Amino acid sequence: MPVVKIQTNSEVHDKEKLMDNAANLLSNVLGKPLQYIMVIIDTNTDMLFAGTREPLAYIELKSIGLPQNRTSEISAELCNFIERELNVVQNRIYIEFADAQRNMFGWNGGTF
Numbered sequence: 001m002p003v004v005k006i007q008t009n010s011e012v013h014d015k016e017k018l019m020d021n022a023a024n025l026l027s028n029v030l031g032k033p034l035q036y037i038m039v040i041i042d043t044n045t046d047m048l049f050a051g052t053r054e055p056l057a058y059i060e061l062k063s064i065g066l067p068q069n070r071t072s073e074i075s076a077e078l079c080n081f082i083e084r085e086l087n088v089v090q091n092r093i094y095i096e097f098a099d100a101q102r103n104m105f106g107w108n109g110g111t112f
Contacts, residue, residue, distance in 0.1 A: 001105055001112055002026050002063040005040040009047040010055045010086045018085055029077050030063060049092055056092040057082050064112055066099040 004026055012018055019039045027034050049056045059078055067074075074097070079090040102112040 001036050001038075001100070001107060002030055002032050002061065003038040003040070004062075005042065005060040006057060006082070007042040007045050007047070007059075008055070008057040008082075008086055008088065009045055009053060010043065010057070010088060012041065012043045012086065015041050015043070021085060022081070025077065025081055026061075029074055030066075032063070049094075054092065055086065055088045057086060057088045057094075059093065059095045060098070061095060062098040062100050064100050064102055064105060066097060068097075068099065071097050 004022055006018075006022065019041055022039045022041075023034055023037045026032065026037050026039075047053065047056055047058070059082070061074070061078070075095050078095055079093050082088050082093055083090055105112050
């Protein structure tokens with residue numbers, strides 16, 4: 001049930017392609033099936049970081065069983081992805097990781 005939310009002040013020309021690419025990246029990095037991955041893209045958001053409005057991104061990644069010993073690796077993958085896809089330099093990207101407990105995440109009328 002990985003969920004990734006990408007907020008950026010950058011313009012995205014092809015959101016569908018970005019969502020597909022993000023879902024495939026997460027599937028590969030986390031080893032989770034695409035059928036459980038949710039991608040949320042929030043673009044043209046009013047954002048300020050380090051006193052400027054230059055392109056930036058804030059990412060939230062939540063997953064049941066998120067491997068805490070791999071967050072550095074996942075951060076590198078996500079930062080490379082955002083830099084490549086949105087032209088946001090890596091030092092203007094924050095990522096928040098959250099490991100969700102199965103009973104605290106609902107789906108399909110129940111929980112995981």
